[in-house]
Amino acid sequence: MLIETLRTLFNRDLNKLKQEIGLYISEPVIWHYEKGIANSAGNLCLHLVGNLKTYIGAELGQHSYVRNRELEFSAKDVPRADLLQRVEETIVVLNDSLGKLTEDELQKEYPILVFAEKTSTEYFLVHLAAHLAYHLGQINYHRRLLDEGI
Template identity: 65%
Template sequence: MLIETLKVLFERDLDKLIHEIELYQKEDNIWITDKEISNSAGNLCLHLIGNLNTYIGATIGGTNYVRDRELEFSLKKIPRQELLASIKETKQVIDQSLNMITEAQLNAEYPLLVLEKKTSTMFFLVHLTTHLSYHLGQINYHRRLLDF
């Protein structure tokens, strides 16, 4: 049951991410930073894509995704359509990966040490949903503050 809930939450919030990126009136504004806002919506989007493809796609789903976290925050001016396509691909990877997970894997220790201490896969997947929501909120505020 938890897996189905997680799939619904990831799909919902990734759909919201798509919507937020589409709502920017000016495509260049996706990449704006200003004053104390050090991460653009585009870089936060790349960060979420990298995060989910690493911790769900590669680790749980066995994809060959290789993350370059530094690029998530240094790349600029990726076209909107490319960002949207990457989000859609990530949605598919998450769905396929979560379809593969067993109850035993869900309750087992997550294979990587990511947080301060080892956690169950279940705990870490819930953590990933909150991480997505956190940055989604930042992107929403970024758009409303800087898309003029």
């Protein structure tokens, strides 16, 4: 039950991420930041892809992925089409990985230590869904605040 709920939420929000990136009127604004806005929408998109492909795809789904977290925040001017393709790949990896999980596995300890203390896989997946929604909201606000004003 929870696995299907999480799959639904991840798919909803990743598809919304594609929509948000696609809605930018000016593609260069995807990479713009100013006035205390620490991260561009492009960098947040790369961060979300890296985060989900690492913690769900590689760790739970055994998909091959090597994360470069520093590059997620330092890369600039990745074409919109490339960002959208990376999100689409993430959706495929995520669905495959979650499809391999059982409800019993959710109660087990997450395979790697991410926080100060160990967590269950269930807890960590809920955290990842909240993390995605948090940054998705930032991207939406970034687009509405900066895209038409530049």
